[in-house]
């Protein structure tokens with residue numbers, strides 16, 4: 482056994498984050514570590530990588546009991562951890578980042594830069610990245626930065642590699658490349674702990690699965706033979722009928738009509754309409770212009786030309802404030818920093834865009850604010866300890882509901898959601914989808930940007946695919962398939978002419 486963790490317990494401020502958890506990792510296996518938000522996955526991973534120490538329990542690597550008191554000690558033991566946002570120094574070069582703290586030396590004290598660059602080049606090449614080793618890391622894409630983090634791990638003779646949601650923000654093709662690398666590591670006997678909320682990834686990659694729930698061990702077994710529905714039930718501890726509710730909406734009046742919208746170099750000549758009863762999905766690779774398009778609709782970004790009609794009226798918002806006044810709401814991908822005030826109470830966050838209605842003679846009607854917030858908390862089923870709880874202390878799923886709730890309180894008629902379920906667990910996802918359907922049923926407009934194409938397929942009534950700033954394909958839910966989206970998004974063929 483490569484790694485053997487027995488009876489691990491850990492509490493924070495008297496609250497048990499892990500309660501008697503056992504975890505075993507074999508050489509050459511990819512072991513999925515799964516559970517809902519707050520189940521204890523990251524805490525367990527941080528025990529192996531030296532960021533936390535257990536209150537009780539033992540850790541053994543290759544049969545030898547160890548005390549992993551710091552990340553440096555973990556590295557010495559052959560443990561590396563890679564996060565969704567690789568921890569790299571952006572202004573240093575690829576080679577510097579890979580060998581930071583373990584630079585090859587000449588005469589024992591001079592850094593052997595030649596060898597460092599040569600080794601870095603070789604490592605990066607084996608990972609399919611061909612930049613010069615002297616390139617600053619800030620010039621690389623997210624997936625290339627991840628390759629640098631992996632190269633760093635490999636250069637340190639890693640035996641145990643822990644990956645915490647590594648595919649967040651990656652395109653389908655980048656994800657495939659990462660999986661290819663992990664399969665290679667598996668062949669070399671490295672044990673990989675793989676943490677994810679993307680259950681559709683498990684069968685592509687993982688050999689065994691361990692599920693945690695509320696800090697307790699639920700099950701460890703071979704993944705083969707376990708269905709996605711069974712995994713969902715084990716995560717939640719109850720039966721979830723359907724992650725994606727089957728709802729058919731009737732298409733009604735036109736809400737939004739975008740004509741020839743252009744902002745160089747991000748997007749060009751974009752035309753589309755959104756009707757009542759539609760959930761409009763935007764698919765595309767990173768840099769396809771989807772986010773910039775939505776930012777421009779929300780007044781966060783200027784446009785060069787084109788027109789936008791909202792409920793039949795020509796509108797041109799020069800700031801988000803104007804968009805909000807016209808009942809537009811936008812939940813960004815990084816909602817905690819962009820949409821919410823993490824150090825403020827949940828009730829203040831929910832009412833922040835509606836303060837005008839909650840003021841009289843320049844005084845905030847505190848009681849009314851609390852009532853309005855409470856209404857949203859109940860309607861959207863936001864799980865909190867009290868209305869004065871700070872948003873930063875909510876789970877990822879509840880933070881997402883709060884970000885949506887802010888626009889609900891403000892009376893938004895158009896919701897634009899960027900990566901609405903990124904990082905949230907399967908139960909919260911299911912609730913988010915149900916909320917989206919309810920809002921659409923009430924006649925609200927819904928635009929979803931998601932890198933999770935299967936989510937778009939199962940949620941949206943119509944999907945537009947963007948590539949290099951242009952809409953290159955459009956499909957109804959009946960016409961759509963993941964293959965068609967991937968092909969259009971990556972330019973393998975243009976949707977209008979599959980023979981190309």
Ligand SMILES: Nc1ncnc2c1ncn2[C@@H]1O[C@H](COP(=O)(O)OP(=O)(O)OP(=O)(O)O)[C@@H](O)[C@H]1O
Pocket residue numbers: 493494497498516517518519520521522523524525876877
């Ligand atoms: N440094 C900390 N201080 C206080 N509480 C913490 C700390 N780290 C984790 N916790 C708590 O421990 C519990 C387990 O959290 P953990 O981050 O391990 O869950 P997780 O399964 O990784 O969740 P997610 O999928 O949302 O990342 C949670 O209740 C969390 O609030």
